[in-house]
Amino acid sequence: MDLRKFESAIESLGVLGIRVSQGGELIAQRSWDEECRRNIYSASKSVTSCAVGFAVQEGLVKLSEKLVDAFPDDLPAHVGDCLAAATVRDLLTMCLGQREAALMGGQRPLYAQRDWVKLSLSLPFEDAPGTKFVYNNVGPYLAGVLVQRRAGCTLVDYLTPRLFAHMGIQRPTWETDPQGMTFGAGGLFWTLTELHAFGQFCLQRGAWNGRRLLDGDWIDQCASKQVDNGADGYGYLFWRGANNSYRADGKYGQLSIVFPDRDAVISAVAECRQVEKLMDAIHAHLVPQL
Numbered sequence: 492m493d494l495r496k497f498e499s500a501i502e503s504l505g506v507l508g509i510r511v512s513q514g515g516e517l518i519a520q521r522s523w524d525e526e527c528r529r530n531i532y533s534a535s536k537s538v539t540s541c542a543v544g545f546a547v548q549e550g551l552v553k554l555s556e557k558l559v560d561a562f563p564d565d566l567p568a569h570v571g572d573c574l575a576a577a578t579v580r581d582l583l584t585m586c587l588g589q590r591e592a593a594l595m596g597g598q599r600p601l602y603a604q605r606d607w608v609k610l611s612l613s614l615p616f617e618d619a620p621g622t623k624f625v626y627n628n629v630g631p632y633l634a635g636v637l638v639q640r641r642a643g644c645t646l647v648d649y650l651t652p653r654l655f656a657h658m659g660i661q662r663p664t665w666e667t668d669p670q671g672m673t674f675g676a677g678g679l680f681w682t683l684t685e686l687h688a689f690g691q692f693c694l695q696r697g698a699w700n701g702r703r704l705l706d707g708d709w710i711d712q713c714a715s716k717q718v719d720n721g722a723d724g725y726g727y728l729f730w731r732g733a734n735n736s737y738r739a740d741g742k743y744g745q746l747s748i749v750f751p752d753r754d755a756v757i758s759a760v761a762e763c764r765q766v767e768k769l770m771d772a773i774h775a776h777l778v779p780q781l
Contacts, residue, residue, distance in 0.1 A: 532741030539675035540728035544709035635675020690747030
């Protein structure tokens with residue numbers, strides 16, 4: 492793969508590394524900095540989605556379960572109709588019914604409340620769940636907490652024997668809430684190679700080295716358009732994109748983009764404040780070569 496046009500297009504965008512695989516083989520890579528573990532921000536959400544998939548697979552969680560039943564001890568004094576109707580599935584689609592985003596990066600250090608589960612459920616649920624797309628960290632955070640409570644361990648401990656160990660990923664750092672629960676909406680630290688391997692795992696529909704780890708139907712659901720977001724659609728904590736792609740997507744250009752039609756994965760880590768230009772360069776200069 493010829494990277495010259497791509498490199499020219501992203502020269503001033505702060506890209507730190509790029510990897511391209513097709514047919515399970517690495518066909519291009521370039522690094523502009525050492526490969527170390529970096530915050531992949533909201534790409535962490537897609538990993539949490541897979542944790543939910545494992546929990547569903549093991550009978551620990553059901554998507555149809557109401558939040559009032561999943562979090563009975565954390566509810567506000569008054570439970571409105573919208574909160575009463577919300578389900579575990581709604582935690583995964585950014586259509587939870589809250590109109591204002593919470594637990595975002597600039598907010599988390601400022602909360603006086605230490606119990607973020609009660610905080611999250613006390614915030615107004617003003618719209619019927621499933622009706623309006625609002626990008627919000629509450630859903631993936633609560634989804635991650637539910638898995639942890641049902642499994643009796645952190646997301647890192649839960650995913651290590653089920654996923655990380657199979658992929659050769661040594662125990663990663665992952666942000667926690669004030670009570671020590673893994674923050675499933677962000678804050679996972681991975682290398683580019685680890686992020687890219689996750690994309691390959693998704694491309695392989697939950698299989699790794701010929702072994703089925705996660706139900707392929709779950710990956711299909713994650714990758715499919717579950718709700719309208721005004722663009723290409725949103726799955727279960729994965730973004731849909733051009734060229735029938737779907738992706739784990741973190742702030743500042745932490746990306747693992749899966750192209751099922753081309754049996755390919757393109758991943759990047761960056762310190763980019765113009766991510767749309769990075770995405771445009773990927774689709775203009777790399778995807779046509781696949």
